[in-house]
Amino acid sequence: xxxxxxxxxxxxxxxxxxxxxxxxxxxxxxxxxxxxxxxxxxxxxxxxxxxxxxxxxxxxxxxxxxxxxxxxxxxxxxxxxxxxxxxxxxxxxxxxxxxxxxxxxxxxxxxxxxxxxxxxxxxxxxxxxxxxxxxxxxxxxxxxxxxxxxxxxxxxxxxxxxxxxxxxxxxxxxxxxxxxxxxxxxxxxxxxxxxxxxxxxxxxxxxxxxxxxxxxxxxxxxxxxxxxxxxxxxxxxxxxxxxxxxxxxxxxxxxxxxxxxxxxxxxxxxxxxxxxxxxxxxxxxxxxxxxxxxxxxxxxxxxxxxxxxxxxxxxxxxxxxxxxxxxxxxxxxxxxxxxxxxxxxxxxxxxxxxxxxx
Amino acid sequence: xxxxxxxxxxxxxxxxxxxxxxxxxxxxxxxxxxxxxxxxxxxxxxxxxxxxxxxxxxxxxxxxxxxxxxxxxxxxxxxxxxxxxxxxxxxxxxxxxxxxxxxxxxxxxxxxxxxxxxxxxxxxxxxxxxxxxxxxxxxxxxxxxxxxxxxxxxxxxxxxxxxxxxxxxxxxxxxxxxxxxxxxxxxxxxxxxxxxxxxxxxxxxxxxxxxxxxxxxxxxxxxxxxxxxxxxxxxxxxxxxxxxxxxxxxxxxxxxxxxxxxxxxxxxxxxxxxxxxxxxxxxxxxxxxxxxxxxxxxxxxxxxxxxxxxxxxxxxxxxxxxxxxxxxxxxxxxxxxxxxxxxxxxxxxxxxxxxxxx
Numbered sequence: 001x002x003x004x005x006x007x008x009x010x011x012x013x014x015x016x017x018x019x020x021x022x023x024x025x026x027x028x029x030x031x032x033x034x035x036x037x038x039x040x041x042x043x044x045x046x047x048x049x050x051x052x053x054x055x056x057x058x059x060x061x062x063x064x065x066x067x068x069x070x071x072x073x074x075x076x077x078x079x080x081x082x083x084x085x086x087x088x089x090x091x092x093x094x095x096x097x098x099x100x101x102x103x104x105x106x107x108x109x110x111x112x113x114x115x116x117x118x119x120x121x122x123x124x125x126x127x128x129x130x131x132x133x134x135x136x137x138x139x140x141x142x143x144x145x146x147x148x149x150x151x152x153x154x155x156x157x158x159x160x161x162x163x164x165x166x167x168x169x170x171x172x173x174x175x176x177x178x179x180x181x182x183x184x185x186x187x188x189x190x191x192x193x194x195x196x197x198x199x200x201x202x203x204x205x206x207x208x209x210x211x212x213x214x215x216x217x218x219x220x221x222x223x224x225x226x227x228x229x230x231x232x233x234x235x236x237x238x239x240x241x242x243x244x245x246x247x248x249x250x251x252x253x254x255x256x257x258x259x260x261x262x263x264x265x266x267x268x269x270x271x272x273x274x275x276x277x278x279x280x281x282x283x284x285x286x287x288x289x290x291x292x293x294x295x296x297x298x299x300x301x302x303x304x305x306x307x308x309x310x311x312x313x314x315x316x317x318x319x320x321x322x323x324x325x326x327x328x329x330x331x332x333x334x335x336x337x338x339x340x341x342x343x344x345x346x347x348x349x350x351x352x353x354x355x356x357x358x
Numbered sequence: 359x360x361x362x363x364x365x366x367x368x369x370x371x372x373x374x375x376x377x378x379x380x381x382x383x384x385x386x387x388x389x390x391x392x393x394x395x396x397x398x399x400x401x402x403x404x405x406x407x408x409x410x411x412x413x414x415x416x417x418x419x420x421x422x423x424x425x426x427x428x429x430x431x432x433x434x435x436x437x438x439x440x441x442x443x444x445x446x447x448x449x450x451x452x453x454x455x456x457x458x459x460x461x462x463x464x465x466x467x468x469x470x471x472x473x474x475x476x477x478x479x480x481x482x483x484x485x486x487x488x489x490x491x492x493x494x495x496x497x498x499x500x501x502x503x504x505x506x507x508x509x510x511x512x513x514x515x516x517x518x519x520x521x522x523x524x525x526x527x528x529x530x531x532x533x534x535x536x537x538x539x540x541x542x543x544x545x546x547x548x549x550x551x552x553x554x555x556x557x558x559x560x561x562x563x564x565x566x567x568x569x570x571x572x573x574x575x576x577x578x579x580x581x582x583x584x585x586x587x588x589x590x591x592x593x594x595x596x597x598x599x600x601x602x603x604x605x606x607x608x609x610x611x612x613x614x615x616x617x618x619x620x621x622x623x624x625x626x627x628x629x630x631x632x633x634x635x636x637x638x639x640x641x642x643x644x645x646x647x648x649x650x651x652x653x654x655x656x657x658x659x660x661x662x663x664x665x666x667x668x669x670x671x672x673x674x675x676x677x678x679x680x681x682x683x684x685x686x687x688x689x690x691x692x693x694x695x696x697x698x699x700x701x702x703x704x705x706x707x708x709x710x711x712x713x714x715x716x
Contacts, residue, residue: 020673021671021673298703298706298707300696300699300702300703300706301696305691307691312686312687312688312689313379313687313688313689313712314688314691315378315379315688315689315690315691315692315703316691316692317690317691317692317693317696317699317700317702317703318692318693318695318696318699319680319693322677322680322691324689324691326684328670329670330670330671330673331665331667331671331672331673331682331684331689332673332675333663333665333672333673333674333675333680333682333691334673334674334675334676334677335675335676335677338659338676341658341676344675345656345658345675348656348658349671354671357671
C-alpha cells in the first residue's frame with residue numbers, strides 16, 4: 001500500500017524548445033506523445049501510480065500548458081495542477097508545493113519529478129523511489145543518481161562521499177557539480193563516484209522549507225505569508241508574491257548548500273531525459289536501414305533518418321541521419337547531430353516575433 | 359510578320375514523374391510553375407509568340423492534363439489542344455498533327471516543340487526557329503542541335519556531316535545517335551561535330567507524312583483513313599485508330615532513317631530541359647549559402663539546399679545539398695545528387711496502387 005504521507009510534485013513548466021516545431025508554448029515536450037500513445041507527463045504519472053496515487057500528485061506548470069495538462073491527467077484533482085504566475089525556475093516552485101503540502105499534512109514527504117523523462121525499467125525504478133521516500137522520512141534530502149553512460153556535458157553530476165556500487169541504500173553526497181566541461185566529464189565518468197543528477201529529489205516538506213528559509217529567505221518569507229491554499233484569496237496572493245521570488249534552481253539555491261543530503265546510486269533503470277529529437281530517434285524501434293518513418297513511407301538508399309509527418313506519404317531518397325518534423329505550419333529538416341541546436345531556431349523565430357510559430 | 363503557313367505543335371503528353379510529389383497525372387511538369395510565375399508550357403507558348411501566334415499552335419497531351427492546359431492557354435483555340443486517346447510516344451502524335459494540318463493548309467510547315475523546356479535567350483532562339491522554318495520550306499526536315507555543355511548520357515545526340523561552328527545555317531546531318539554510354543558521350547563532346555538533340559524538329563506537313571508512310575506504314579494508313587478534322591466523327595474515329603498506331607518515338611521511327619535531314623548548330627541559347635528538381639535548383643537564384651528556400655525560411659549551418667514548401671515556415675539546421683518538396687499529402691526528402699531517381703519512388707507508389715498520390 002502506498003504511504004498516505006507520500007506526495008509527488010511533477011515539475012512541468014519547461015518549454016522544450018528542442019522539440020520545435022511540434023513543441024509550442026501550448027504543446028511543450030511534456031504533453032507531446034513523441035514516443036507512443038501517451039504523452040511524457042502521462043507516462044510520468046503512470047510510472048508513479050503504484051507508489052503515489054494520482055490524488056496525491058501535484059503538478060506545477062505554466063499558464064500556456066495548464067489546460068492541456070488538466071485534460072491529459074483527469075485523475076489528478078484539477079486544483080492540484082497549478083500554473084505558476086511567472087517563470088521562476090525550480091526553487092520557488094518546490095517551495096510553493098512544500099508550503100501547501102505542509103499546511104495540508106504536517107507529515108508530508110515529497111518526491112519531486114521532472115515531467116518529461118522516460119524510464120524503461122519501471123518496476124525497478126519504483127523500488128528506488130520507495131527507498132528514497134523511506135530515507136527522506138529520517139529528515140534527509142535524498143537525490144537519485146543515474147550511473148553515467150557517457151561523459152555528458154549537458155547534465156549536472158552528484159559526487160558521492162565514497163565510492164559506491166549501485167543499490168537502494170541512501171548514502172551521503174559530498175557535492176553537487178554543475179554541468180562540467182568535456183575533460184572534467186570524462187574524469188567524472190572514469191572516477192566511479194560521480195552520477196548524473198536526474199532532477200529527482202525527496203524530502204519532508206518541513207525539511208525543504210527549512211532549507212529554503214536558510215538559503216533563500218526572501219522566497220521563503222514570501223511563500224510563508226501566503227493565505228492557506230483553500231482560501232479564496234490564495235490565487236491572487238500567489239499572483240502577487242510569486243513573481244517576486246528569486247529566479248533560481250533548487251540545485252543552486254539549496255542542494256549545493258544543504259547539509260545531510262544523501263543519494264541513491266541507482267542501478268540501470270533505462271533513464272532518458274529525451275533531450276532532443278535525436279534522443280527520440282534512439283528510443284524508437286528502427287527499420288533495417290536504421291530509419292524511424294511513418295507507416296507506409298517509402299525510401300531508397302536512405303538510412304538513419306527520423307521522420308515525423310503525420311498523415312502524409314513520406315518519401316526518402318539518398319539521404320541519411322536526418323531529422324524531419326512536419327507540422328501544418330512548419331517543417332524542420334535537421335541533421336541528427338545538430339538536434340541539440342533546434343532551440344537556436346526557436347530563438348530566431350522569437351527575434352522575428354513569430355508568435356504564431358512559438 | 360509571322361508566316362501564315364508556319365504552325366507549331368507542342369508535345370505535352372509527358373508525365374514528368376521526376377517532379378513528384380508536385381507532379382501528378384493531373385499536374386505534370388509541363389503545367390507546373392517550378393521556375394516562377396508561369397508554367398513551363400505557358401513559357402513555351404510565350405517564347406514562340408512572335409514566330410507562331412497562339413491561333414496556329416496545336417498541343418497534343420493526354421486526358422489527365424488537357425483541361426488544365428486549356429485553362430492555362432486560353433489564347434489557343436481549345437479544339438487545337440487535343441488529348442491523345444492512348445500514349446503512343448511522339449511518332450503517332452506528330453503524324454496526327456501533320457495529317458490535320460495538311461488537310462487545313464496544304465502548304466503547312468510545322469515546328470515541333472517539347473512543352474517543358476526552358477530557353478534563357480529567347481530572342482536569339484526565335485531567330486533560329488525562323489531559320490529552321492525557312493530551311494524546312496525547301497522540303498528538308500530540320501532539327502535544332504544544342505552545343506553540348508557536358509558529356510550527358512541522358513540525351514540523344516545528332517552528328518553533323520561535317521565539323522561546324524554554331525550558326526543559323528541548316529547543314530546536313532550524318533546520323534542521329536541514341537543516348538550514349540559515358541565513354542561515348544565524352545568522345546562526342548570532345549569531337550565537335552556532335553550536338554544534343556533537344557527534340558525540336560521542323561518540316562512541311564507533307565514531307566513528314568511522306569516519311570511516315572515510308573517508315574511507319576501502319577500508323578500512316580490509320581491516320582490517312584481518319585475523317586476530316588471538322589467532321590463530327592473525327593473524335594470517335596481517332597479513339598479507334600490511335601491506340602492501334604505503333605508506340606514509337608519520331609527519332610527511332612523517322613529521323614534515324616530519313617534522308618535529307620538537316621540541322622542547325624545553335625549558338626548558346628540557355629537551353630535546359632529541366633530534367634529534375636536539381637535542374638530547378640540550378641536555374642533559380644540562390645542565397646549566399648547556396649540555398650533556394652521559401653520566403654521567411656530560417657537556417658543555420660545549411661547550404662546548397664532546395665526547399666519547396668508553400669505557405670509553411672521552413673527551418674534547416676546542419677543539412678546540405680538536399681531537395682525537400684512538401685505538398686499537402688506527400689513529402690519528399692532527397693539528396694540533390696539522387697534527384698534523377700525520383701521516378702523510382704513513383705514506381706514504388708504505382709506498385710502499391712497508391713493512385714491517390716500519382
